[in-house]
Amino acid sequence: MTHTNWRPDPDLETKRGREVWDHKAPHDINDGEIDGEVEFSEEVLAPFVDDEDDD
Numbered sequence: 001m002t003h004t005n006w007r008p009d010p011d012l013e014t015k016r017g018r019e020v021w022d023h024k025a026p027h028d029i030n031d032g033e034i035d036g037e038v039e040f041s042e043e044v045l046a047p048f049v050d051d052e053d054d055d
Contacts, residue, residue, distance in 0.1 A: 012019040 008021075012021060014020065
């Protein structure tokens, strides 16, 4: 992907002195096939584990 100086027309809205960009392109959902299972090590999953007890 290359960087260009493309600007929308008309100009962008501003909030708090910054430009606000809206993304209105369609979103494609990847319905691709899955071959096998995905596994993660405990080390990778550790930051996502909820430490609260389920009492």
